[in-house]
Amino acid sequence: MPHVAGPARPAAVRVAIVGCPNVGKSVLFGRLTGRYVSVSNYPGTTVEVARGLRRWGGRTFEVADTPGLYSLACLTEEERAARRLLMDEVPDWVVHVVDAKNLDRMLPLTFSLVEAGFRVMVVVNMLDEARAAGLEVDVDLLADRLGLPVVGASLVRGEGEAGVREVLAGGGARPPGPPLVPDYDRATEPVAAALEALLRGWYGLSPRSVALLCLQGDPEMIELVRREEGPRWPEIRRLIEEAGRGPRPVRYRIPLAAHALARSVAAAGVRRIAPPQPSAGQLLGDLLLRPLVGLPVLALVVYFGLYRFVGGFGAGTLVETLDRVLFLDLLNPWLDRTVDGLIRSEVWRDLLVHEYGILTLGLRYAVAIVLPVVGTFFVVFALLEDSGYLPRLALLVDRLLKPLGLSGRALIPLALGLGCGTMATLVTRTLETRRERVLATFLLALGIPCSAQLGVVMGVLAGRPLALAAWGAAVTVVFTAAGTLAARIVPGRAAPFFLEVPPLRPPRPVNIWRKTTARMVWYFREVLPVFLAASIAIWLGRLTGLFPVILSGLGRVCSWLGLPAEVSVVFLFGFLRRDYGAAGLYDLAPGLSTSALIVASVTLTLFVPCLAQTVLMVRERGLPAAVAILTAVFPTALAAGWFVSRVLAMAGAAGW
Amino acid sequence: MPMRGRVVTTLAAMRPGETGEIVAVESPDQAGCRRLFALGLVPGAVVALVQAFPSFVFTVGRTTVAVDAETARIIKVLLLSRPRSPRPGFRQTSSPRPRSRET
Numbered sequence: 001m002p003h004v005a006g007p008a009r010p011a012a013v014r015v016a017i018v019g020c021p022n023v024g025k026s027v028l029f030g031r032l033t034g035r036y037v038s039v040s041n042y043p044g045t046t047v048e049v050a051r052g053l054r055r056w057g058g059r060t061f062e063v064a065d066t067p068g069l070y071s072l073a074c075l076t077e078e079e080r081a082a083r084r085l086l087m088d089e090v091p092d093w094v095v096h097v098v099d100a101k102n103l104d105r106m107l108p109l110t111f112s113l114v115e116a117g118f119r120v121m122v123v124v125n126m127l128d129e130a131r132a133a134g135l136e137v138d139v140d141l142l143a144d145r146l147g148l149p150v151v152g153a154s155l156v157r158g159e160g161e162a163g164v165r166e167v168l169a170g171g172g173a174r175p176p177g178p179p180l181v182p183d184y185d186r187a188t189e190p191v192a193a194a195l196e197a198l199l200r201g202w203y204g205l206s207p208r209s210v211a212l213l214c215l216q217g218d219p220e221m222i223e224l225v226r227r228e229e230g231p232r233w234p235e236i237r238r239l240i241e242e243a244g245r246g247p248r249p250v251r252y253r254i255p256l257a258a259h260a261l262a263r264s265v266a267a268a269g270v271r272r273i274a275p276p277q278p279s280a281g282q283l284l285g286d287l288l289l290r291p292l293v294g295l296p297v298l299a300l301v302v303y304f305g306l307y308r309f310v311g312g313f314g315a316g317t318l319v320e321t322l323d324r325v326l327f328l329d330l331l332n333p334w335l336d337r338t339v340d341g342l343i344r345s346e347v348w349r350d351l352l353v354h355e356y357g358i359l360t361l362g363l364r365y366a367v368a369i370v371l372p373v374v375g376t377f378f379v380v381f382a383l384l385e386d387s388g389y390l391p392r393l394a395l396l397v398d399r400l401l402k403p404l405g406l407s408g409r410a411l412i413p414l415a416l417g418l419g420c421g422t423m424a425t426l427v428t429r430t431l432e433t434r435r436e437r438v439l440a441t442f443l444l445a446l447g448i449p450c451s452a453q454l455g456v457v458m459g460v461l462a463g464r465p466l467a468l469a470a471w472g473a474a475v476t477v478v479f480t481a482a483g484t485l486a487a488r489i490v491p492g493r494a495a496p497f498f499l500e501v502p503p504l505r506p507p508r509p510v511n512i513w514r515k516t517t518a519r520m521v522w523y524f525r526e527v528l529p530v531f532l533a534a535s536i537a538i539w540l541g542r543l544t545g546l547f548p549v550i551l552s553g554l555g556r557v558c559s560w561l562g563l564p565a566e567v568s569v570v571f572l573f574g575f576l577r578r579d580y581g582a583a584g585l586y587d588l589a590p591g592l593s594t595s596a597l598i599v600a601s602v603t604l605t606l607f608v609p610c611l612a613q614t615v616l617m618v619r620e621r622g623l624p625a626a627v628a629i630l631t632a633v634f635p636t637a638l639a640a641g642w643f644v645s646r647v648l649a650m651a652g653a654a655g656w
Numbered sequence: 657m658p659m660r661g662r663v664v665t666t667l668a669a670m671r672p673g674e675t676g677e678i679v680a681v682e683s684p685d686q687a688g689c690r691r692l693f694a695l696g697l698v699p700g701a702v703v704a705l706v707q708a709f710p711s712f713v714f715t716v717g718r719t720t721v722a723v724d725a726e727t728a729r730i731i732k733v734l735l736l737s738r739p740r741s742p743r744p745g746f747r748q749t750s751s752p753r754p755r756s757r758e759t
């Protein structure tokens with residue numbers, strides 16, 4: 001922070017990296033600061049702003065990596081976060097990263113940044129991919145035309161990094177002349193000038209930029225201006241309304257002028273020197289767009305990725321080894337003995353060890369049962385993410401998600417929900433309308449089993465393919481029915497679907513490793529305290545006699561579902577943490593009949609989300625929406641469980 | 657580029673393999689329009705439809721974009737070429753007539 005530095009030392013140079021999703025901002029950030037943030041291949045990864053400090057060229061730089069920004073006239077929460085950062089902090093440098101292959105559609109943002117008064121430099125990234133596409137980029141010519149410092153780069157290979165540092169440190173060739181900005185037409189300029197002249201407030205953006213954004217109908221900016229400009233507001237509003245009138249209103253002409261100029265600059269600066277050589281990745285990427293190829297590949301991904309790797313290896317081999325060998329055979333008996341030797345009081349011993357202890361239960365569940373499953377899932381997800389496969393899947397399933405009021409975009413949070421519902425609830429931010437965010441949050445809370453549940457369900461139903469199919473069918477039916485119903489009830493229009501499909505890139509092992517570890521660290525930081533807290537809650541509950549009361553209540557629910565009373569323990573734990581409850585089921589499984597296992601698995605999968613997810617639901621969607629979602633989930637889960645138990649009983653499978 | 661009359665239609669009515677120039681984006685709401693602009697779907701841009709099912713997939717410049725049918729219907733295009741291929745819906749990589757996408 002500038003205030004911290006003494007007067008003798010000049011404050012850090014503040015640099016903001018901006019640009020569309022997927023252009024290499026995170027890679028540049030990592031290279032400039034040496035710190036890692038999630039690097040990935042689908043729109044909407046860097047949800048939060050990452051910052052890093054680093055010295056070079058004799059100065060200190062504070063670099064911020066902003067969420068993807070398509071245009072200064074923003075639409076999503078992420079874009080607004082990026083713009084707010086620019087407006088609040090007014091960085092000394094704005095580094096606009098663009099994709100060399102798509103200059104024509106990225107340069108309009110460069111113009112907007114210049115219009116807003118920022119000191120801009122342009123990084124033309126992905127030169128390697130441009131070369132493979134047979135394109136030659138004339139960086140000097142672009143610098144000349146734009147009147148800005150321009151650096152050509154292939155950031156994943158480190159190419160261009162030195163050039164960026166040099167420009168930021170004040171070196172590099174000075175571009176001649178003022179930066180290029182669009183001239184708007186005769187209908188637009190007078191309105192823009194009139195509006196600009198009325199603005200007195202401080203916005204962090206130039207008045208011209210604020211005027212242009214208002215004329216384009218940007219709601220957040222208009223609201224800001226209404227509050228800032230008081231007495232001048234009626235006149236401003238008149239100008240804005242005027243800009244929306246006519247067959248070719250001013251609000252459309254503004255972006256069109258910027259795009260036309262961008263196209264002429266791109267046409268001059270990028271030449272085709274060779275026919276495009278479609279790479280193997282491109283051909284495969286095109287094939288995956290086709291349902292006949294994409295859906296079988298999806299089946300393979302689910303079978304090998306989820307069933308064999310997460311279910312078989314993660315929930316099977318790894319859990320078996322860690323749980324049986326490490327905890328049950330070695331660690332727990334030793335812990336029991338050690339603690340019993342150290343502590344006299346029965347009550348305090350029970351807090352730490354024995355059946356429900358922090359160490360023997362909380363730590364064991366977190367490390368031995370949940371971690372292997374979540375960890376293997378994150379590896380699979382990172383592979384799919386980094387390769388560019390997820391957007392291809394999104395466009396295949398868009399039609400299927402439409403009846404649920406969702407668009408193909410929602411696939412990313414829903415799929416991530418198979419890993420961790422809490423993290424997925426956070427990622428629903430990338431969805432465009434509030435309606436879609438609420439519906440996705442609801443479905444995550446109800447019908448998407450997280451990897452811990454999935455692993456345990458697969459574990460307890462392993463070797464009983466029919467039971468697994470029954471569970472899958474029941475959950476799918478409830479998911480679809482509840483989703484369809486919710487889409488009818490929640491008011492609003494269907495979310496439109498449009499998505500940029502990035503090129504298929506071979507996943508990079510470094511990225512997979514970093515992304516998986518970053519998520520595991522996040523998960524562990526979030527999960528371990530809750531597991532330990534849950535252990536304490538159980539201890540307190542038993543000590544105060546509250547638990548037996550709740551358990552007997554839940555026991556009645558269980559018998560209504562045709563389940564033995566011990567399962568109520570699982571439900572109670574599941575309330576504290578959904579995966580925790582699932583892990584408890586794992587312990588009970590040997591004593592239960594198959595049909596009881598199916599009913600318990602179905603109910604537990606649909607049952608209220610875990611504590612952490614509930615907290616996040618309230619934070620992200622607000623209390624009323626969260627309460628509404630929970631009130632819908634609870635009876636749905638019980639009704640579904642009851643229904644399944646009836647169906648199984650009628651099918652004569654009760655004792656199965 | 658061969659042009660057989662000036663057929664103005666929507667992206668939703670194009671067939672795979674056809675190219676067209678965007679003449680207008682008629683979104684009922686301003687926001688949707690701006691987002692499509694940001695993806696490069698501006699009047700004057702040339703699009704080539706890759707497939708129409710399950711979503712509309714097309715290239716615009718060097719970007720591949722997928723949209724649903726509702727969105728495809730608000731993008732008005734001027735048809736530039738019709739494929740000669742007797743099998744619509746199937747893109748042949750070894751087509752004798754290269755699709756001219758670069759402008």
Ligand SMILES: Nc1nc2c(ncn2[C@@H]2O[C@H](COP(=O)(O)OP(=O)(O)O)[C@@H](O)[C@H]2O)c(=O)[nH]1
Nearest residue numbers: 021022023024025026027039040126154155156
């Ligand atoms: N071929 C190539 N890929 C790159 C380059 N820079 C970044 N990438 C890849 O592009 C993807 C998106 O990069 P990222 O930094 O996450 O983009 P962001 O969304 O702008 O932060 C990642 O898979 C990177 O590995 C480059 O210069 N060449």
